């Protein structure tokens with residue numbers, strides 16, 4: 290059956306929908322007529338965005354203020370996902386830190402693993418039985434070009450995204466005969482809008498404007514890719530270059546070069 294069309298009964302779930310790529314994915318799916326369940330910690334931001342989408346696209350939007358790094362909160366959401374008719378699941382929420390691991394807060398690094406990797410695994414597991422029973426569904430996972438290579442000074446993030454990249458592409462092979470699509474979004478730098486100079490992060494300052502890819506374009510490409518059951522969506526020149534470098538350059542050569550760049554992102 291592949292990815293079901295929107296109906297009054299089914300929905301699309303988007304994690305990390307309060308900003309960036311997740312916000313754009315939610316809007317793209319709403320514009321295609323899907324009822325939504327949007328997830329992030331900031332329920333008030335989700336609620337405001339939901340109001341706009343209900344009005345503009347006439348879809349239902351259920352907001353879930355959930356800390357996906359928290360096992361208890363995550364389990365409740367997983368139960369809801371298992372019980373609902375989820376046509377599309379976008380596992381997108383994720384965060385990064387930069388710098389040598391020894392200088393970073395160990396609790397926050399564990400939080401990143403829980404959010405970026407464990408929550409993706411948990412929620413995919415929750416959605417699977419229903420999708421298999423219904424004979425269709427789509428799972429889009431947001432990994433990263435950073436998951437293709439060892440990255441000193443970004444170790445937890447790169448490893449968590451290596452998990453997502455591999456999990457998505459492995460699961461896709463299993464689910465193809467079941468009519469369930471699984472697509473990996475593995476971007477490089479993506480943002481909704483260029484920030485005002487005073488709000489620019491170190492990453493904004495290090496990556497030239499022309500290399501940033503628009504989040505709305507990325508979302509459209511990703512959902513189109515999911516419908517076609519593309520294995521991997523890699524938007525933009527820098528993402529493609531990072532993917533090629535990660536896949537074809539010996540890892541021992543790659544690590545110190547990339548590590549030097551990410552050292553700057555760690556503030557050194």
Ligand SMILES: NC(=O)c1ccc[n+]([C@@H]2O[C@H](COP(=O)([O-])OP(=O)(O)OC[C@H]3O[C@@H](n4cnc5c(N)ncnc54)[C@H](OP(=O)(O)O)[C@@H]3O)[C@@H](O)[C@H]2O)c1
Pocket residue numbers: 304305306307308309310311328329330331332334355356357358359381382383384385404431432433434475476477478479480
């Ligand atoms: N943008 C890029 O350049 C880029 C490149 C490669 C990969 N990616 C990946 O793409 C995904 C989205 O990135 P983005 O740049 O669009 O991120 P973003 O704008 O920073 O948004 C992150 C989203 O995740 C949510 N989130 C963070 N911690 C959470 C938690 N503990 N529980 C639930 N939700 C949480 C945030 O909402 P709350 O704060 O409200 O919880 C927000 O909605 C991430 O997985 C990221 O690693 C991004």
